[in-house]
Amino acid sequence: xxxxxxxxxxxxxxxVCKLVxxxxxxxxxxxxxxxxxxxxxxxxxxxKGETLPFDLKGALIYYVxxxxxxxxxxxxxxxxxxSYRMDSYAPRLHxxxxxxxxxKGKRSDExxxxxxxxxxVYFGATGGAGALLSQCxxxxxxxxxxxxxxxxxxELTVVDFPLLVINDATGGELYVKPxxxx
Amino acid sequence: MRIIPAADxxxxxxxxCMESNVELPADVWAKxxxxxxxxxxxxxxxxxxxxxxxxxxAKETRLPxxxxxxxxxxxxxxxEDCRVEGGLRAAINEGVRKGYKDGYLRKSACDxxxxxxxxxxxxxxxxxxxxxxxxxxxxxxxxxGGSENMSRVTFLSxxxxxxxxxxxxxxRVAEAxxxxxxxxxxxxxxxxxxxxxxxxAKKALMRSLDDVHPDPDIAAKEKELLDAINELGIGPMGLGxxxxxxxxxxxxxxxxxxxxxxxxxxxCHSSRHREVIL
Numbered sequence: 001x002x003x004x005x006x007x008x009x010x011x012x013x014x015x016v017c018k019l020v021x022x023x024x025x026x027x028x029x030x031x032x033x034x035x036x037x038x039x040x041x042x043x044x045x046x047x048k049g050e051t052l053p054f055d056l057k058g059a060l061i062y063y064v065x066x067x068x069x070x071x072x073x074x075x076x077x078x079x080x081x082x083s084y085r086m087d088s089y090a091p092r093l094h095x096x097x098x099x100x101x102x103x104k105g106k107r108s109d110e111x112x113x114x115x116x117x118x119x120x121v122y123f124g125a126t127g128g129a130g131a132l133l134s135q136c137x138x139x140x141x142x143x144x145x146x147x148x149x150x151x152x153x154x155e156l157t158v159v160d161f162p163l164l165v166i167n168d169a170t171g172g173e174l175y176v177k178p179x180x181x182x
Numbered sequence: 183m184r185i186i187p188a189a190d191x192x193x194x195x196x197x198x199c200m201e202s203n204v205e206l207p208a209d210v211w212a213k214x215x216x217x218x219x220x221x222x223x224x225x226x227x228x229x230x231x232x233x234x235x236x237x238x239x240a241k242e243t244r245l246p247x248x249x250x251x252x253x254x255x256x257x258x259x260x261x262e263d264c265r266v267e268g269g270l271r272a273a274i275n276e277g278v279r280k281g282y283k284d285g286y287l288r289k290s291a292c293d294x295x296x297x298x299x300x301x302x303x304x305x306x307x308x309x310x311x312x313x314x315x316x317x318x319x320x321x322x323x324x325x326x327g328g329s330e331n332m333s334r335v336t337f338l339s340x341x342x343x344x345x346x347x348x349x350x351x352x353x354r355v356a357e358a359x360x361x362x363x364x365x366x367x368x369x370x371x372x373x374x375x376x377x378x379x380x381x382x383a384k385k386a387l388m389r390s391l392d393d394v395h396p397d398p399d400i401a402a403k404e405k406e407l408l409d410a411i412n413e414l415g416i417g418p419m420g421l422g423x424x425x426x427x428x429x430x431x432x433x434x435x436x437x438x439x440x441x442x443x444x445x446x447x448x449x450c451h452s453s454r455h456r457e458v459i460l
Contacts, residue, residue: 065249067288068287079249126229128236128247132232150288180352180353
């Protein structure tokens with residue numbers, strides 16, 4: 001039976017280790033957006049020994065490139081993008097303290113191993129529910145790579161953002177295996 | 183020769199860009215309700231509940247259904263007895279530019295090497311067919327990257343026939359798993375050549391979900407594929423359930439004696455599309 005937790009950022013080892021696949025988390029606090037191009041720059045910064053635009057310790061990265069904010073709203077539609085494209089970057093970020101990523105779709109074996117090694121989780125948000133998820137985002141501001149437009153890193157303030165534990169820190173996975181001899 | 187003012191094309195295209203991104207097509211809305219009622223798993227029911235709530239909210243607030251408002255893909259049937267003042271292609275791109283700006287839609291077109299955003303979601307991907315008459319028919323699709331990435335083109339041996347086609351399509355959907363935002367719509371292009379199979383697979387997605395193929399044999403094959411895909415049990419968002427795809431649409435073209443070209447175009451659950459006749 002799945003449990004629903006209310007968690008606040010930053011996440012601790014204790015927060016992460018109690019989560020099992022299928023649990024629902026209503027997340028409140030600060031999260032950071034980053035997708036393809038931003039990840040490339042983050043890792044290039046690490047290679048050069050530069051300080052990252054946000055502290056990875058206990059942090060969550062949301063794989064999203066939102067639509068422009070219409071007048072009177074902090075952000076436009078903001079649902080998850082497909083996560084596997086960030087698989088080559090995620091283990092290194094987890095090793096530096098990143099506690100969770102939020103996206104949709106399968107992760108590589110390397111990412112799953114990193115979740116176990118560094119006590120971290122992978123959350124799914126509902127793909128294609130961008131208008132609905134946007135309602136939980138109360139503030140947004142670009143903090144880095146503004147030239148990347150929708151791919152810039154944004155700091156989001158979220159309240160009760162609904163997440164589903166897809167991969168937990170013990171190696172579990174929620175996604176169903178297709179009934180097919182593959 | 184009938185002259186169609188460029189402004190009419192610009193306005194029609196801009197409207198389709200904006201409308202398709204905030205209002206779930208009626209056929210998809212109906213299919214969500216039908217499939218949700220059939221699901222027994224709580225997670226599948228919950229995903230459909232969220233998608234229906236998202237659709238209601240997008241319609242009411244005019245926020246896009248999804249943050250990936252897509253590349254603009256257009257299929258145009260241009261009557262041979264009409265032309266668009268100032269050029270059809272220019273007018274369509276202007277319409278896309280306007281729709282994505284005025285609708286606060288995300289611009290996702292970029293250079294493949296530098297990854298630099300073109301800034302206005304153009305150039306649109308435009309396929310133009312010349313047809314008899316003096317009308318201009320434009321089909322618009324907002325195509326997201328996550329689902330498009332799961333699409334494939336392959337060449338089977340003619341000996342593999344329908345069993346080979348079925349196996350490839352079902353495996354493709356199985357391998358894509360939760361990535362393309364299931365429950366998907368699957369466009370299948372059979373025959374033609376490398377580019378034609380891909381184009382007809384994409385164009386097949388423009389058909390309404392409740393549309394039954396006029397050829398009873400193809401209609402039966404669409405059902406056979408859909409049933410086999412839904413047997414996979416991937417379900418909405420990959421969390422398990424009876425609905426892995428909402429529909430399968432097949433398009434067929436003659437091909438070379440030596441070939442059996444096959445294209446699978448994967449579309450996400452919201453299957454955002456519109457059409458207009460000018």
